[in-house]
Amino acid sequence: MDPQQPTAAFDTHAHVFRQGLRLARERRYSPDYDAAVDAYLSLLDAHGLAAGVLVQPSFLGTDNSYLLEALGKAPERLRGVAVIDPRTTGEELDQLAESGVCGIRLNLISRPVPPLGGRLWQRLAHELAARGLHLEVQAQQRQWEELESWLLRWPGAVVVDHLGLPAAASLSYPGSAALSRLLAAQHVWVKAAAPYRSAPQAATAMLRNLLRARGGERMLWGSDWPWTRHEEGRDYGTALAWLTAEVSSTEAQRILCANPVRLFGWSARPRKVLDQGAAPA
Known part of the structure; x- marks a missing residue:
């Protein structure tokens, strides 16, 4: 495929869930509505997008059963990012990959940074890389300083969630230098998504800064549907x-x-692809 030719467009960050699922014991949010895969596919169709990536929401923990069920409904259009225990075996990773999972999420909001240099995480890092599974990281501010050295040496692809959750429109804040160094690494990607989860105007400032620096290289876009905890007016x-x-x-x-x-x-x-500035359907 010639990447310069017009091709299908993709949404790389959305969530699906329904009421009644078993929720993680440690969670910041409990949804009171359904976000069904059929509704999501209809949104893709309505806006001219070919496919999407479903990311396991934090409130479901490591129980990826509903995510896998959703992937099975449209395997040609959906990929998944799962949440796992670092003790997950290679055989279990194979099963996830066969079900359409393409990455593993590490959500560190309100959580400590795990010992990525330890034996358990280093084994997992190489197991993921061997299967072409990326590591998707949601972290903020000084957490990037703790993560930097290990993520720079990560053997596979790393995806920074939500533009790294910049904390100021000036892009100067504790942890910002470490995040900038990470984003310059050739194996590190970034998702432009959910600007409302960052400080006011900070996400747009970060987006513009990255566009000036590399013109969208290794950048992805995600809708963040259904905008959990930020649903109103979206x-x-x-x-x-x-x-x-x-x-x-x-x-x-x-x-x-x-x-x-x-x-x-x-x-x-x-x-x-949508022309620049064109109004979506």
Whole structure:
């Protein structure tokens, strides 16, 4: 596939769940509504996107059964990012990969940074890399200082969630230098998603800074649907327009199309990408 040709567009960050699922004991949020995979697929169709990545929400912990069930409903259109115990075996990782899982999420919000240099995590790092599974990290501020040395040496791809959750529009705050060094590494990707989870205007400032520095290289976009804990006033079109208002057509092609195909291994089918600034359907 020629990445310069118009291709399918991809949403690389969304969540699905329903009421009644077993929730993690340690959680910051308990949803009181359903976010069904059929509803998500309908949103992709309505906005001209070919496929999406479902990320295990933190409140479901390491029970990925509903995620895997959702992936099974549209395996040609969906990939998954699971949450696992670091003691997960290679055989269990194989089963996840066969079910459509392409990465593992490490969500460190309100949690301590684990000992990534320890034997358990180093074994897992190499098991993930051997299977082409990336590590997706959600962290903030000084946590990036603790993570930096290990993530720079991570043997596989690393994806920084939500632009690293920048804490100030100035992009100068505790941990910002470590995050910048990480984002410069060739094996580190970043998701432009959920600007409302960062300090006011900080995510847009970070997006613009990264676009100036590398023109969308190793950048992905995610809708963050259904915007848990930030649902009021949100809609899918606005989430997409936040990106398209800031990028050129070449950058949109890279972020929405070529980069997801490269990282997630999709076979893209022809579909014109949204023109710069075009209003979503």
